[in-house]
Amino acid sequence: MKGSPAQPQCGFSNAVVQILRLHGVADYRAHDVLQDPGLRQGVKNYSNWPTIPQVYLNGEFVGGCDILLQMHQNGDLVEELKKLGIRSALLDAEKDQDKK
Numbered sequence: 001m002k003g004s005p006a007q008p009q010c011g012f013s014n015a016v017v018q019i020l021r022l023h024g025v026a027d028y029r030a031h032d033v034l035q036d037p038g039l040r041q042g043v044k045n046y047s048n049w050p051t052i053p054q055v056y057l058n059g060e061f062v063g064g065c066d067i068l069l070q071m072h073q074n075g076d077l078v079e080e081l082k083k084l085g086i087r088s089a090l091l092d093a094e095k096d097q098d099k100k
């Protein structure tokens with residue numbers, strides 16, 4: 001990403017942080033490519049993806065901001081987190097909604 005989860009330096013990186021936050025995912029590693037030109041280029045070569053942010057689940061490249069947003073909207077992110085043993089906080093939020 002650009003910047004840190006606490007202080008994203010670009011709206012795209014911020015969007016990814018916010019989506020993860022919505023799902024209650026706080027325990028992830030973030031690396032600031034603005035502090036590391038080698039990483040900025042290297043991660044693009046590694047994933048064959050031209051932009052930052054880049055999201056990896058269990059070390060596997062998932063996509064950037066647009067893809068994560070799409071997965072958030074179509075329910076795929078909940079499923080992918082489940083595969084990692086992470087229960088999305090949004091599921092509980094939805095349950096609370098149903099009770100009301």
Ligand SMILES: N[C@@H](CCC(=O)N[C@@H](CS)C(=O)NCC(=O)O)C(=O)O
Binds near residue numbers: 053
């Ligand atoms: N549509 C992209 C938005 C991200 C994007 O366009 N990033 C640009 C601007 S922050 C980028 O990384 N450019 C190359 C660079 O800054 O190294 C996505 O889905 O992630």
Ligand code: FES
Binds near residue numbers: 010
């Ligand atoms: S830093 Fe300008 S669009 Fe990301």
